Amino acid sequence: MVKCPVCQAEHPENTPFCDECGSYLLGGDGKETDLLPAGGVTWMNREETSGAPGVDVTSPLSLKLTIPESGREVEVPLTEEVNIGRLDVVSATFPDVDLTRDDALDKGVSRHHAKITRRRREVFIEDLGSMNGTFVNSKKLTPYLPEALRNGDQLQLGKLMLRVSFTK
Secondary structure, three states, rough: OOOOOOOOOOEEOOEOOOOOOOOOOOOOOOOOOOOOOOOOOOOHHHHOOOOOOOOOOOOOOOOEEEEEEOOOEEEEEEEEEEEEEEEEEEEOOOOOOOOOOOOOOOOOOOOOOOEHHHOEEEEEEEOOOOOEEEEEEOEEEOOOOOOOOOOOEEEEEEOOOEEEEEEO
């Protein structure tokens, strides 16, 4: 565990930011990278990258999350970013998808648990350093590392199960 130098909250190793105060936790001076040679970058046009995995999001799209336990469905427009978590008025946390009434606190859903982003022709989910993890089809996500999300995928936030679907 890593202790935040500002507020003393404890977090799992390699958590980049404190969930409580937002302080950077990894420390150090960063990593050195190699410089690219001038003219050494090859750019691809959109047609060359259109076969990437994910969801075809060329037209307006909505995200539908179904909670199998209750049958509740939450549908939101899939803009650039959709935040998922629990409502908390005290800390001014108002996620786009509020799972509070789905027993989210008892099932280990964080206030800022995950986000779904839309980038060109793909949709991704990213764990936001949640304490109890985010899983896609039983695979635990590495915090802050986006994972492609597909129609029909099973999500697990802490112990809360959700099914993903996209509608046009």
